[in-house]
Amino acid sequence: MKRVRQQKILQLIKEHPITSQRDLVRALAAAGFKVTQATVSRDIRELGLVKVAADGRLRYVAPRTRGKGDLDEARFRRLIRDAVVDVETSENLVVVKTFPGAAQGVASAIDQVEWPGVVGTVAGDDTFLIVVKPRGRAAEVRNRLRALLAGEKRE
Known part of the structure; x- marks a missing residue:
């Protein structure tokens, strides 16, 4: 279930401007996943999600799959x-x-x-x-x- 949920998280942040853990909990609930903020927090950490500025706000994105020391x-x-x-x-x-x-x-x-x-x-x-x-x-x-x-x- 965890792997499926984390795949859904990656899909949600790619398709929607998720700006907070609360937003992510709500989006997951709408997708049929009943989770707590603590679960989402662990998922964010395990997935290595980062917040970047977009349209004047910070939003979650997945880290780029680059090698160490290879950040643009x-x-x-x-x-x-x-x-x-x-x-x-x-x-x-x-x-x-x-x-x-x-x-x-x-x-x-x-x-x-x-x-x-x-x-x-x-x-x-x-x-x-x-x-x-x-x-x-x-x-x-x-x-x-x-x-x-x-x-x-x-x-």
Whole structure:
């Protein structure tokens, strides 16, 4: 049943602008699936769904099936500008604030671009951490993100 439900989720987000877990629960109910928000939350995480800006709103989309480190640079820059609100550092961590629901998608994108010094990310709903090694690189990662927010192109 889970596999069938998750296939339906992928179909629904492709065909409709699903902007929240509540919207997805309703759409699944209309399609004959009785689910809770907790079930939908797990499905979203397992499917790796991300929120992207479309028509001035964030909506769920399936991740592209690209290899690690193969994220389109223009798409990455747009994702950062559309979703990130603030960037700060603390020791070897970069703390990134996003719009609600966008942290996991942006964190996944950061993991895909494989910046030097980035060990990995840990994401919540509207905040994620970038773990940086060595500690001195945290400011470099923060500055790189801020440059992307400002619309600067940096290599």
